[in-house]
Amino acid sequence: MTTIVSPMPGKVTDIKVKVGEEVTEGQELLIIEAMKMQMPVKSPQNSKVSDIKVEIGQGIKKGDVMIELE
């Protein structure tokens, strides 16, 4: 299992995948926004989304687990 953690504090502005979805390396999983910048968070590997732990609009801290991949 691989966990996708937030690289910075901010707010989740978009979630681009669903639980159970197959994802490829480099695919955008979600967008977080902070300091006037939208940062796409990409998948580090080919995998499948096993859990999404955040919602759109939710505030997050650096290091918070956002998505779990198989």
Next chain:
Amino acid sequence: MLDEYKQKREKVKQMGGPKAVAQQHKRGSWTARERIEYFFDPGTFTEIGLFVKHRTTAFGMDKREIPAEGVITGFGKVNGRLVMVAAEDYTTMAGTFGEYHGKKFSQAIDLAKDMGIPFVGMNDSGGARLQEGMDTLQCYAWLFTSQVLASGIIPQIALLMGPCLGGQAYHPVMQDFVFQCRETGRMGIAGPAFVKTQTGEDIDIDTLCGVEAHAVKSGETHLVVEDDKDCLDKAKELLSFLPANNNKDERKSTYQDTGDDPERIDSELDNLVPEEPYIAYDMHDVIMRIIDNGHFFELLKDFAQNVLIGFARFGGRPTGIVASQPMCAAGALDCDAADKVARFVRFCDLFNIPLVTLHDVPGYWIGSAEEWKGILRHGAKMIYSYIDATVPKITVVIRKSFAGAYTGMCCKDTGADFMFAWPIAKICIVGAETAASIIFAREIKEAEDPKAIKAQRIAEYRDLFENPYCAAERGFIDDVIMPSETRKYINRALDMTENKNVVRPWRKYSNINL
């Protein structure tokens, strides 16, 4: 007589003997002598202190022979330029640091300082030679004093090719640049065994002291290298950018004909950066297009990735580059980023290397995490170092430059000799959204349609202030330039500032927020 001479010399050159040398090779490392052989131009190395010997008698040490005292010192030429070296020899009593080992080491630095040539240390040592007791402790003090007194006079580069643990590890960290071999370079204030007995923490040496620990977490390793050969190649490459000492005339010896036209126009740049300030991109793409032949020697690339630092050439002239990286943490400046930039700026200033700074920065990081870590005092280091620096400083605002970060990354009135901005630049105290929601807070709150009023006020503020022209009208920006012409403008500015001379009233030094 000649036989004795040959015999004695040959014995020292054997280092720790064939068995120890084989062990060293088994670890994937070269011996100190092999490293020196590869590092210097063929036949140029002169060794000094070959016969230096310890004087310890305790614990049977009087019978112990340690060839060259476990550290080979001398000077030679690297690409035709003189360099001083001290290379620890792990094959002789594990390269342990004793009184005469330390003496050789610090005398090598003293000599390099007095003669104005760079010093390169190759670290590969099992630590303090405990049999020597107080004498080994004292020679750390000699070493630190030598290197600190040489700091700012000659460049000092640490190559962590083997272990360097305990108090000794302050030595590489206090040099200007630290390179760490991926598999063999290990650095730490204490190794795992000591950590375990003193604190109970169970941790292995690779995790505690390896490349992840220092290149990513602590920010002490400037460059991770694959092995000894890679390490020495990269050290030679770095040396090519550095003057031998802090004498102003010395920097001309680093100029090279790169064959890249200083006035080269790159039309791709006009469409490279997204105009929308909230879309991330990789600043490397900009840097590669404006420097000579795309040759960027990046340092600390895995630490505080929200800013980039490194050396490149403009018109053949070595230049320090500091750039925002919008792709990481919005390119906003946090404590680590500020530390990374400030020390680099000070290095460049000490050695008369001009600075080119590229802005795309929304501000310093705000919020409790950074506030409590001390973003104000860390951020202050950038402001101090840029204002203190007297080297030529050229700044280009690529896209945005807001708030304290505008001053922290060297604007015209915090030290830039020239400051240019691209037409898409937004230079202001804060972004329109923040500004409008504060100035018009009451109006928005009391409006029938707060959303509409807010949007209207943001748009007004944006039209009025979010552009490069407000700053240009006051002369805070020298010109708004086409992105394609960036290289040309930087080169002309560097030509113009080539003989810059700043005279300031005497003081011991500024009280930078260390």
